[in-house]
Amino acid sequence: MSLIDKLKQRRSYREFEPESFDIQLLIDAIDAAKYAPNGANKQPWTFCIIKDPDIKKEIRIQSERIETEFYKKITDQWMSDLKALKVNTDKSFLDSAPYLIVIFKHIFQYDQNNQQTKVYYPDISVGIATGMLISILTDLGLDxxxxxxxxxxxxxxxxxxxxxxxxxxxxxxxxxxKSYKLPKITKKPTEDILKIY
Incomplete structure (x- = not known):
């Protein structure tokens, strides 16, 4: 199957099989994603792979705590939109999935003299690298x-x-x-999102 076909079938799972896989797949994928275009070649990112169950559990606990507060503040429309996608305060996927990759953006960097230096377009740069990483992981057959x-x-x-x-x-x-029921969603037709001039 081509990468384009794989990406068209990509879905967001909120339940994962317990089996792990070789962490080297993630290391290799990140090693490729680091070639993403970025502002002034500053490469303003750090990718943290989390496999330790205790750290994953702590991330889940803290996430569920803040999600509870978050859901108290959002609008009814937002809540309705999330419900259709089966999104709620339960974040059990954070410690049931074999790995998490926590991605950090740099807001500044340090030179060899430990002086602060600027970075350029960190959000855009990290977004591009993240998109590349998702594509690579999808191509490897991961969800x-x-x-x-x-x-x-x-x-x-x-x-x-x-x-x-x-x-x-x-x-x-x-x-x-395999038992997770994916939400029924549709994507906009290409003619609605593409304009050729």
Whole structure:
């Protein structure tokens, strides 16, 4: 199957099979994603692979805590949109999936003299690298869920990341559960999203 066909079949699973797989697949995928185009070649990203069950559990506990608060604040329309996708405060996928990849963006960097230096377009750069990583993992036959807890600063504390890094998102990676019923969704027709001039 071609990469295009695989990407057209890609879905977000919220339940994962318990079996693990060789972590080297993730290392190799990240090694390729680092070639993403980025502002001034600053490569403003750090990819943290989480396999430790205790760390995954702590991330889940903190995520569910903030999600409970988050759901108290969102609009009825937003809640309705999420319900159709089976999204709620239960984040058990965070410790049931074999791996998490927590991606951090750099808001500044340090030079060889430990002086702060600027980075350019970090959100765009990290977004492109993340998209490439998702495509690579999909091509490898893995299922991915993007998860963006808000606020997400607890990830910096749990993983003890330096002050120049900010959490960007979490990729939950594994094989989607065979028993998970995917939400029924449709994608917009190509003619609605594509204009040729």
């Amino acid at each position: 991915i869920l993007t998860y963006t807890p808000s606020p997400n600063s607890f990830l910096s504390s749990i993983l003890q990341r330096p002050k120049n890094e900010r959490p960007y998102l979490i990729l939950v990676v594994g094989k989607g559960s």
